[in-house]
Amino acid sequence: MAIKNQLKALNNSARMQILEWLKDPDANFPPHESGLTFENGVCVAYIQEKAGISQSTTSQYISILHQAGFVLPTRIGKWTYYKRDEEKISQFMQELNGIMTIPGEEND
Amino acid sequence: MAIKNQLKALNNSARMQILEWLKDPDANFPPHESGLTFENGVCVAYIQEKAGISQSTTSQYISILHQAGFVLPTRIGKWTYYKRDEEKISQFMQELNGIMTIPGEEND
């Protein structure tokens, strides 16, 4: 159930990229005008600008990433900041690994 | 390029299941009537029967798994046997892991 949505969320290059950018906000986004650090993540407007897609599409993509459990929102004032949920992402990768690979196999 | 097709290939429960079944053909399929072992994989007809989908859909799904590099065909007589390409699968998982996770992070 969960993993199906998670794979669907990844099945789009913009959504993948957003997740990658959020790995290192300092390297990928300008500082927030509010002076806020990236501790709580990045605001939607910055993600939109970087991705070069419309506001509505950006919001929808972030919603899909959120439903997949990959990002966590923090609302501060009129802004919503999103950051990666590293634990959920790790869990997903472990689960996918369990599905995809054979336990004994040591291929690399 | 490659990883996009690979994620697409996984974005379908029947295709995921086929890959899982092929992890252990002895456990998931009856022996080939020809007496052939599963060394070269499983014939399409058995996969079709197990998946409960049409012949054309089965063939197409296997083709998608093949394009993704997840399975290898061996033609013997009028049969085509498919088995997992463990190396490619491992490579895919490593690549996805590199994209999805942050190097230093040790979440579990």
Add this chain to the structure above:
DNA sequence: CCAACATATTGACAAATCGCGATATGTTGA
């Protein structure tokens, strides 16, 4: 409360994917 703004939701339509039946291709045994 209102105007301005950030984000979310809705409605629409094109493009991609699902899954099938029909048909084509390739192979073997007679």
Add this chain to the structure above:
DNA sequence: TCAACATATCGCGATTTGTCAATATGTTGG
């Protein structure tokens, strides 16, 4: 060469996804 069979490909309607503009919701400062 032909009939039977295994698999692949084609063409199709149905469903899902991509992406947008328009609109709704929620928040703050005045």
